[in-house]
Amino acid sequence: MTAAQSRKVNEIHVVAPAAPGDGLDMRKRAAAAVAADHADAVDRDGRFPFEAFEAIRARALMGVMVPKDLGGEGASLREVADICYALGSACASTGMIYAMHQTKLACVIRHGRNAPWHENLLRQICDRQLLMASSTTEGQGGGNIRSSVAAVERLGSTISLDRAATVISYGEQADGVVTTARRAADALNSDQVLVVFLKENYSLEPIVGWNTLGMRGTCSAGFKLKARGEAEQILPEPYEKIHVQTMMPTAHIFWSSVWAGVAASAVERARLFLRNAARHSAGQLPPGAAHYTSAAMNLKTLRALISASIQRFEGADEATAASIPFQTSMNMLKVEASEKAVSIAHSALRACGLAGYRNDGDYSISRALRDALSSPIMINNDRILGNLTSSALLDETPLSLTD
Numbered sequence: 227m228t229a230a231q232s233r234k235v236n237e238i239h240v241v242a243p244a245a246p247g248d249g250l251d252m253r254k255r256a257a258a259a260v261a262a263d264h265a266d267a268v269d270r271d272g273r274f275p276f277e278a279f280e281a282i283r284a285r286a287l288m289g290v291m292v293p294k295d296l297g298g299e300g301a302s303l304r305e306v307a308d309i310c311y312a313l314g315s316a317c318a319s320t321g322m323i324y325a326m327h328q329t330k331l332a333c334v335i336r337h338g339r340n341a342p343w344h345e346n347l348l349r350q351i352c353d354r355q356l357l358m359a360s361s362t363t364e365g366q367g368g369g370n371i372r373s374s375v376a377a378v379e380r381l382g383s384t385i386s387l388d389r390a391a392t393v394i395s396y397g398e399q400a401d402g403v404v405t406t407a408r409r410a411a412d413a414l415n416s417d418q419v420l421v422v423f424l425k426e427n428y429s430l431e432p433i434v435g436w437n438t439l440g441m442r443g444t445c446s447a448g449f450k451l452k453a454r455g456e457a458e459q460i461l462p463e464p465y466e467k468i469h470v471q472t473m474m475p476t477a478h479i480f481w482s483s484v485w486a487g488v489a490a491s492a493v494e495r496a497r498l499f500l501r502n503a504a505r506h507s508a509g510q511l512p513p514g515a516a517h518y519t520s521a522a523m524n525l526k527t528l529r530a531l532i533s534a535s536i537q538r539f540e541g542a543d544e545a546t547a548a549s550i551p552f553q554t555s556m557n558m559l560k561v562e563a564s565e566k567a568v569s570i571a572h573s574a575l576r577a578c579g580l581a582g583y584r585n586d587g588d589y590s591i592s593r594a595l596r597d598a599l600s601s602p603i604m605i606n607n608d609r610i611l612g613n614l615t616s617s618a619l620l621d622e623t624p625l626s627l628t629d
Contacts, residue, residue: 314487319443
């Protein structure tokens with residue numbers, strides 16, 4: 227493919243289509259290479275990874291999961307997760323932004339099918355390579371995405387939503403936002419809908435900044451969201467169903483893939499450090515070398531866990547997806563993947579010693595470790611485990627490996 231550049235014309239991204247000979251894997255690698263080139267600057271300056279997303283758009287990767295009849299490529303969940311992994315290993319912020327965008331896309335694809343407004347949106351995402359932000363965190367509720375304070379107000383066929391969103395990742399850079407809300411002013415906090423607004427539908431007023439230890443380029447600031455649109459922009463199915471069937475499992479698969487990519491980048495740096503150290507000391511390995519083995523083996527375990535979860539998700543029918551065992555396994559994927567990512571990055575740091583502890587140099591693990599540390603608190607693991615405790619008590623402890 228020629229080095230086509232994405233450009234803006236009246237806020238519309240115009241992107242040359244991928245050449246027939248450029249497969250998904252080649253385009254993924256090319257975009258990841260650009261992301262890696264700018265990852266240090268993105269982290270240092272706490273800025274959006276503009277160059278990476280120009281490369282992603284130029285390679286038509288924003289809408290790959292959209293069905294072919296709506297302009298996409300019909301890529302599988304596994305293929306998208308692999309893109310998340312590659313981008314995460316190059317630049318954690320780029321990978322996480324892409325993962326959140328694809329999670330919202332998965333919800334619209336599955337639950338907006340045969341709804342004209344949402345099918346048109348999917349075509350626009352493919353044609354214009356639009357980036358969709360996520361707004362599920364609100365007010366004092368923090369990471370409890372199954373509860374909304376702000377409600378959709380209706381006046382005839384039009385709707386409005388005023389929402390104090392304590393986090394809208396990459397909100398200022400996105401072309402649209404997908405947000406949860408109460409169905410109506412008299413609805414319970416748990417009676418939610420999912421609404422899509424395009425940039426021309428809303429305004430953002432900053433209320434909380436974003437100066438963090440890691441994942442700095444996600445630009446996850448807080449805003450007052452004031453949106454106006456049409457009722458047809460609400461996804462036709464209730465959010466309760468969307469959350470169970472699509473939002474939670476795909477988010478946890480894509481996020482985990484990013485974190486695994488971050489961990490993989492740390493393991494690779496540790497491997498290169500140890501090989502270099504051995505060459506300069508007649509084959510003698512540094513004292514921390516044993517930590518590399520732990521990091522590498524735990525990375526294999528993490529990759530296998532994600533792969534098994536993807537297979538479980540792809541094989542689940544609607545009844546299975548709603549079952550307690552399935553929901554528990556998908557929630558535990560997030561918990562286990564996030565804890566393992568931190569452990570792997572820490573082991574890689576110990577393998578590299580001072581060279582890994584430094585912020586400069588070819589073997590620095592600093593950025594990977596700081597980015598990985600976000601994972602247990604992104605939808606806090608303690609909240610997830612607390613919510614799962616009651617259901618876990620209903621399952622008897624297996625007495626056999628085959629139970």
